[in-house]
Amino acid sequence: MDIDWWKDAVIYQIYPRSFFDHSGDGMGDLQGIIDKLDYLSSLGVDALWISPFYPSPAFDGGYDVSEYCDIDPVFGTMADFDQLLEESHSRGLKVIIDLVPNHTSWSHxxxxxxxxxxxxxxxxxxxxxxxxxxxxxxxxxxxxxxxxxxxxxxxxxxxxxxxxxxHLFSSQQPDLNWGNPDVQEFFLDILGFWLDKGVDGFRVDVAHGLIKNPAFPDDKLGLERWEYADANGPYSNQPYYDQDRVHEIYRSWRHLCNRYNPPRMMVGEVWVRPRERASAYARPDEMHQVFNFDFLHCPFDYRLLRQIITESLRVDGAVGAPSTWVLANHDQLRARTRLGYPAGAMLERGIGAGDPQPDWEIGLLRARAALLLMLALPGSAYIFQGEELGLPDFTMMDDAARRDPTWERTNHQVRGRDSSRVPLPWSTGRPNYGFSDAKPWLPQPSDWDDLTVENQEKDADSTLCLYRESLRLRKEWQLGSGSLTWDNAPTRVLAFHNGQLHCWVNTSILPVNLPPGSQVILSSTGHPESPDAVNCSVGNSATSGSSPVLEPNVTMWFTRVDK
Structure with missing residues (x-):
């Protein structure tokens, strides 16, 4: 039994209301996840992270919890969850669930x-x-x-x-007082309830925010925090975040998780800088890992990528934790959208129909290149649902359809996160792309026919097939448990090797040659000569004595057959 499975796992985030609707009411549900477990298994991921499914008035997409040990009827029943857990485990998929400890719903x-x-x-x-x-x-x-x-x-x-x-978030989400023993005991009971059911771990929401400075001093941002937002997020190092006493809470949680056989894991949503402060949450007696938001927000630039990767491996390694790599989640723009803008673009207010739009083709090229980079790195990786399809954000969404509380609370200045939460497209030629027979809870674009799972499974060069093949090779080459060594390369090319596999990422505007005699294992552009489109098998490309060409915005995995 691999008790440290999380160290090199690839974990797939499911936002339940937008994944797949089994009941036909326009909202995704637990039975919808069960319906697609074979799809998730065939993708090659190791675990599922399921966003909140608890009873909630859903002012904040379920992160306003009114009952922590039950299932919202819109998603199903506890029997559905038990079935989901059992059937996931039968396929070798671990299951971690979201825990929201900073606040409850006002209906709690x-x-x-x-x-x-x-x-x-x-x-x-x-x-x-x-x-x-x-x-x-x-x-x-x-x-x-x-x-x-x-x-x-x-x-x-x-x-x-x-x-x-x-309420650090919406007024419907009152903050708990974590100095109160009642609160501490309550959450230990909640963890125990789900651990007894057999969940494999927890993603801890706003993990850095539970303890507030008891003097309640003014912060540096005030009410106009969005005026100061930057690509790194405006919320770290404030008197309501990253207080030293918060670590006592996670030590008690880790002690509880370690009592189970096998021990269960925790990953923290920790918006804290510098990196050493974030990694402190993953010390041996606290959480097992924390999300790497510096990597998520990094522009497509070889210097910045190398700096962040080097720093992450060094700092996380110093506390004995694996680094995590992530390109998108339910709170962020999708990789294809974000990488379709030039470095330094201010995107924190969201994107609407009247805003400058990304270069969708460049964005897709870079998102695919970023995927191969991410999966070649040692540590664990997180994939947000729909990234495997190369989905863009729905930037042209009608403002009247928005559900994110940020839209109203900022007087329509910040559009929020709805654009990345649009229900997934499963099939072509069916209403709502096969997501649901009813009107979805959020609208879908009208031009996603080519992006459906059904269509991409027929195209060996599709983003879906690239994900499947890269995940297969990552496991075969044991990249998650490997180590990284930087290589020399032409200007603006990020180059390293992990074991025998070399990874080059071309962030320049010019093509470059790989070393002579390189055997290309996989390219982020796919291979036109792929022999088996139906099974999404991306063909290999080998050369001997020649120099394969690495185009701009492309990543290649290769080995050297001559020295």
């Missing part, structure tokens, strides 16, 4: 009890309430506006006029 029983009780009560001590005539400080919500709301607006009580509750 605890918050309802707090509102019904008096200031200073035990019920209110489980959340962050402050007494002040005005908002207690200048903290802004990550979704726009103030992070404080007046309690009286919810209770109507005169005694609550000068009481405020904290």
């Amino acid at each position: 029983a605890w918050f309802k009890e707090a509102l019904g009780d008096s200031p200073g009560s035990r019920a209110r001590s489980r959340y962050v309430f402050r007494y002040s005539q005005n908002p207690p400080n200048n903290w802004g919500s990550m979704f726009g506006g103030s992070a404080w709301s007046r309690v009286q607006e919810l209770t109507g009580k005169a005694e609550d006029r000068d009481w405020w509750y904290l």
Whole structure:
């Protein structure tokens, strides 16, 4: 039994409401995931990360949880989850689930009890309430506006006029008080519930945010945080993030996870800089790994990529943790979109129909090249659903269809994350690309016929087939458990080898020659001579004594047959 499977695993993120709709109501569900387990298994991933499926009023796409140990009926039942877990495990797929500990929904029983009780009560001590005539400080919500709301607006009580509750996200997501033993015990019970069911681990949402500076000082951004947003995110190193006492929480969680056989894993969403502060969450007695957002946001530039990869391996290795690599997730623009813009483009407000659009062809070339780069690196990799299809963001979405709370809370200044959460296209010639027989919860573009799973499975050079072949070779060459050595290469080419496999990434505007005698194992452009389109087998290309050409925005995997 491989108890350290997570060290080199490829983990596929499922955003359930947009994956596949089994029930036919326009919303993806757990049975929809079960329907597609063979597809996921054939893709070659090792594990599934499933975003929240808990009961929720869904003001924030399910990250506002009203009950942590149940299933929202829109997604199915607990029996459906048990079946999903069993059938995933029978295919060799691990399952990790999202855990949201920074806040609950305002419809959670605890918050309802707090509102019904008096200031200073035990019920209110489980959340962050402050007494002040005005908002207690200048903290802004990550979704726009103030992070404080007046309690009286919810209770109507005169005694609550000068009481405020904290919500670092939407007002429907009150922050928990992690200094309260009730909260700590409550979440240990929640972890135990799902661990007893057999889940293989947790992705911890806003892992760096649970402890706040007890003095509640003003921060450096105030309410206009979006004015200061940059490609690295504006939210690290603030008085409500990355407080030292947060590590005590994860030590207790790790102790619980280690009591199971085999031990279960945790990966943290940690928006913290510098990298050493982020890697501290993955020390041997805390989480097992943290997401690498520096890599996700890195432009297609050989110097920056080399710098971030080198730094990640060094810093993560110093605490004994594997580096993680990720190109997209449910909170970010898709790789094809982001890489279709020049370096330095300000994209944090989202993209709408009236904004400059990316170069979709360049974006796809670079997204495919970035995939081969990512999978050649030692460590673990995370894939967001639809990336294997080369999906773009729906940048032309009608603003009236948006669901992200950021859109309203910023007075329509920040479009939010809906563009990357559009339901997946499964088949051509069917309503809603086969996602659902009903109108999907978010609209889909009208030009995705060529991007469906059905169409891409017939094309050996499709992005889907590139994913399948690269994942197969990654496992065959044991790249995730290997080590990286940088190689010399022409200007603006990123070059390294991992074991016997060499990886070159051309970030220049000119073609370059690979070393003479190189045998190309896989190219991010695919191979026109591929012999077996139906099975998505990408053919190999071998040369002897010649120099294969590496075009701009392309990655090649190769070995050397002469020295």
